[in-house]
Amino acid sequence: MNIAILDGYVDEPACLGVPPYISPLVRYVAGGVKDSNKDFTYLTIDEYRKNSDKVKQMMGSEVLILVAGAAVPGKYLRGMPVSSKEIREISEKFDGLKISGGAKARFGLDNFEGFDYVAKKDLDASVYDFFTEKVFSNRNRTIDEWNKWSVKGAEIVKYHPDFPQPLVAEVETMRGCVRYFTGGCSFCIEPLHGKPLFRDVDDIVKEVKVLNSTGVVNFRLTQSCFFSYKAIGIGETETPTPNPDEIKKLLSGIKNAAPNLKVLHVDNANPAVISEHPVESEKIMKILVEYCTPGNVLALGMESADPAVIRANNLNATP
Ligand code: SF4
Structure with missing residues (x-):
């Protein structure tokens, strides 16, 4: 199964994941995928905007996981979190199974119509349950999963354009x-x-x-x-x-x-x-x-x- 993780960034009171930062959430999601014995490809929303070769690969994947954290209104100097328009566009263009999560989804801060599953709690836990139990749960990761997935998902950093x-x-x-x-x-x-x-x-x-x-x-x-x-x-x-x-x-x-x-x-x-x-x-x-x-x-x-x-x-x- 080809799984693409699209990093729409996180910009929250207690967590930043806009370049040059990489958020823990995207690494936990990678960890949850790895822990379910699956592999992933990774691209950031800025790479999506540039229509790089990674986008072709993403479009050919069977599953897309969009990490959509909250964003702070204001001017971003480099990376810009995924917008509502882009969320709509991605949902229309991508033919495979679409999953999203992060604070935007969790707290209903955007419209995820067209997505098959939207995580209302920790995206990494939902993704792990989905790939292992075929059930899309809405739950928080346990402390053991938190520690395990933070380590298992660390390799995702190698695919970040700022690495x-x-x-x-x-x-x-x-x-x-x-x-x-x-x-x-x-x-x-x-x-x-x-x-x-x-x-x-x-x-x-x-x-x-x-x-x-x-x-x-x-x-x-x-x-x-x-x-x-x-x-x-x-x-x-x-x-x-x-x-x-x-x-x-x-x-x-x-x-x-x-x-x-x-x-x-x-x-x-x-x-x-x-x-x-x-x-x-x-x-x-x-x-x-x-x-x-x-x-x-x-x-x-x-x-x-x-x-x-x-x-x-x-x-x-x-x-
Ligand atoms: S509620 Fe939020 S902003 Fe206020 S003290 Fe707690 S973490 Fe800081």
Whole structure:
């Protein structure tokens, strides 16, 4: 069976997959396909637009899996996530079985009419169930599948046009937001994942090691709040106590696993967590300076300084 994975990119609050980044989701989908003993070809939506030879190959495939993550309105400088018009066009032009998933499908942010199956939860889990059980399920991946598919699908990076440079692999440390039980910020999809789920240090390090041995040298750790990784008091408070020991284990483990890495950055930190826990946060800042590479930016997500806007949208922090 010929299976084509078309990467329509991911641009979400806690995950980026627009070039030069490659999202974890597309790698998990590849992992789910591999785990069902099938192979795949891969192309990005930009390669589709250029009508490269890969498009002919895609059109001749029996199954198309379109990864369609959420996109942020605005101007993209390089890659541009798949548009509504392109989703329609792909559905009309491709004759084989059409599957899609990612936040656009999951949260009904676009119209996937013409697709045979649309994953309402994790696309990788649906795809795996479909190829192994012939049932298109709607479920989340288990933590074991998360770790397994992140490793099995790592080889997909080799087919990305930005591989090996300047490709940056986003690597997930967690899913969800510590503010989930208050609904979180009104615009954000992260709280919809429910109670945050953390991956263990060893599993993250293993994924980085495999990606690095495949040729990836640039990494960014992605999560809703880096300072909340394995924090203490999740579910009891919106500002759990950061855990510098786990963070040190994580970053030092990554440095050891990928000694030739060129970029190690992190995404996102919750300013309220930092301001409520200055002692632990200072320790983490020092760990970041010690292990990460220059150009590292902690996105603090201070959306507005207007108290009315902050209140109306249940935002996270005040000036
Ligand atoms: S703090 Fe707000 S923006 Fe950040 S992940 Fe949580 S809900 Fe989303």
